[in-house]
Ligand code: FES
């Protein structure tokens with residue numbers, strides 16, 4: 029009780045989607061809520077309380093993490109990338125475009141997390157097999173699509189990114 | 197490959213979805229994304245016990261948490277006459293518990309605070325003394341004479357909720373008694389939860405100065421929710437504005453009204469500030485509406501040749517602590533009477549008894565048109581048992597008993613008039629796609645090599661699109677749906693419907709329907725749903741009803757536009773209206789094909805250059821009361837292999853051929869089928885909300901409640917036959933739920949097929965590896 033009464037908040041500075049932003053966070057504030065509520069970027073979603081669904085996936089210094097399981101204070105002085113940063117100059121990222129072209133989303137709630145996981149997957153493995161894709165996205169739940177078209181979309185994007193390396 | 201929305205004649209084409217550009221950018225606007233000035237947050241205190249008397253609630257500690265604004269208990273609500281609310285099933289449900297709690301995680305108190313964290317801190321500090329009571333978890337035990345009485349609020353002093361029956365009991369008994377072959381099977385569909393990735397939530401924003409309540413809510417049925425709220429709260433209905441923003445999946449979970457919704461409205465009314473409540477995943481799975489929990493016994497009578505003579509079904513339906521089923525009023529067991537399925541039973545009888553237990557209340561129609569999944573699972577499973585008994589191929593037993601295409605419209609023994617179907621064609625297409633003969637050969641070879649390989653078939657018929665107003669209502673409101681179209685002067689349009697999509701793609705598919713009727717492109721038609729101040733009244737999106745009801749309304753509203761447009765076109769073409777013809781894209785002067793005007797010219801004229809005396813503008817509204825339901829069908833074939841070492845079942849092939857009548861967008865239909873099959877797979881193999889004997893929920897989150905990931909989900913192969921609905925304006929039937937309804941039986945029939953050489957006729961879902969392994973062990977088949 030006592031500690032709650034004091035203002036234990038700390039200033040947290042992050043480079044998010046290339047932009048330097050800062051805000052106050054309680055020691056217990058989760059990164060997902062810091063991104064959504066303090067920084068106002070609501071593309072990162074929260075779908076569970078057990079680190080299971082992956083809707084909150086962002087890149088933390090380039091690595092995919094579930095931002096509901098990272099404290100905001102841990103992100104201080106680090107680089108975060110969210111779905112909002114994928115587009116460049118009004119051109120969709122090849123993965124965003126491929127999800128659209130291949131009907132890789134329905135309600136769209138899992139999509140931002142799914143996209144960020146896929147970005148990291150293709151960075152590590154530019155030509156994944158179907159099985160590698162399925163394992164790669166197994167930390168992201170989708171209740172709508174049955175994954176078939178998500179797998180298709182990631183495959184499609186991997187081909188296009190190979191052809192147009194400038195966009196990677 | 198998908199086609200751009202600027203394509204002409206869009207009906208039936210794989211138009212890329214119009215909703216996607218915002219959703220792939222993370223620019224959807226879901227409930228928890230909405231932040232209002234001065235907004236407060238609500239959290240709920242919940243019961244750790246399944247059945248207990250509340251002795252005392254102490255709030256002083258909780259009130260000490262900085263930022264706490266108010267705490268609400270059942271006693272406070274009682275003073276407002278709001279401690280109970282009506283359910284859609286005609287029962288009532290506690291909003292905040294008074295007297296005793298009836299299920300684990302039941303809502304006991306609500307805290308509103310300046311932040312989410314403060315509200316949660318205060319919930320931890322609410323002290324509640326309970327006196328635990330004996331819980332009743334098993335529905336059969338609940339019906340025993342000495343079972344503890346759960347619902348003390350009712351006049352009826354037992355745990356029985358309702359008895360419902362349909363069909364001819366005597367004729368069915370007689371037919372069974374004289375049938376040379378009778379098979380009987382007990383089939384359980386365990387409790388599951390729809391668990392969309394976005395949980396439920398709302399923001400109640402009551403403005404004292406205007407007296408208006410704006411209620412943002414994850415609602416599949418915003419108009420119905422407005423009416424229910426008006427009835428419960430006493431607020432005038434025109435002062436309630438329901439906004440259902442982008443929804444992160446529903447599957448039936450977002451149809452009912454939940455206690456958290458009512459509490460946030462009450463709190464906003466009291467505090468005059470917006471109050472947000474968003475449930476956690478645990479709250480979602482443990483308290484908002486579950487599905488199934490149907491315990492069914494079926495008997496089928498047949499001749500030696502396998503021609504069915506009678507079907508008799510008795511079911512115990514576990515509704516938990518309150519009957520919170522979201523069924524049409526006259527149907528306490530939903531549309532379970534579709535249980536005769538695709539087969540021509542001369543007589544049938546079905547009865548369902550609803551029971552209270554100390555479990556979370558429900559049940560909702562999870563990606564299903566009100567208990568149709570239970571019915572389909574049952575009949576498809578027991579037909580399989582009949583085939584085994586008679587040593588007939590499962591495809592052959594079905595062929596011998598199908599309702600033949602010349603029998604449509606077909607009158608079923610349990611009272612439905614099936615609209616259309618060509619069941620042989622659908623089955624043949626599936627058998628062809630999967631190469632059934634070859635598959636059986638492979639199976640024989642692999643069996644000879646010691647493998648456990650099975651093939652399962654399901655040929656189901658659904659009943660969707662509730663529904664015709666003579667039969668279907670919810671709390672008295674007829675289950676029509678609606679569409680309003682306005683054509684702007686430059687030939688672009690906005691259309692609003694009474695439904696609310698949650699991923700089904702209405703922003704694209706309804707634009708296709710309207711554009712196709714009006715010679716426009718889907719890009720030219722903006723679809724808007726979910727705002728009750730602007731959209732016409734409708735009953736919402738669930739039970740695969742959007743296309744059968746609102747889809748019909750969209751086509752008919754467009755045709756109304758055309759009726760006026762033809763007058764304007766005649767004026768522009770300087771001919772009489774009788775001499776104007778609609779050629780599918782334009783209005784043309786008869787015999788003078790080159791003289792034609794399209795919707796954009798007509799639209800401009802409707803505001804600038806009208807025939808003498810005509811009312812300006814170009815818009816129409818249609819409230820469509822469908823003359824009948826629609827009856828989509830499908831034929832699914834699964835091939836599985838069972839690992840003797842682990843009991844794991846691998847789905848090696850799955851072919852799904854659906855017949856949903858006219859297809860609006862084949863890409864969207866395939867997407868719906870993929871998603872539904874994956875949920876059906878989850879139900880067959882992974883998903884179960886189990887309780888221990890004390891009534892503790894054993895799977896209240898995604899750690900224990902297992903839904904398929906991309907690794908478990910099989911690869912799906914889809915196909916189609918098209919038998920249009922004769923009564924629907926464009927012949928469409930609806931498809932969102934078919935794969936979830938039809939697939940569980942195909943999986944289980946395949947597993948039974950693998951084990952049938954060892955005498956197995958039934959296995960209970962979900963088929964966790966350990967359960968299958970236990971069966972193998974008993975049969976001496978483990979490795
Ligand atoms: S919200 Fe982070 S994993 Fe579900």
Ligand code: FES
Pocket residue numbers: 132133134135136137138139169170171172173393444445699
């Ligand atoms: S698109 Fe709805 S959860 Fe994935």
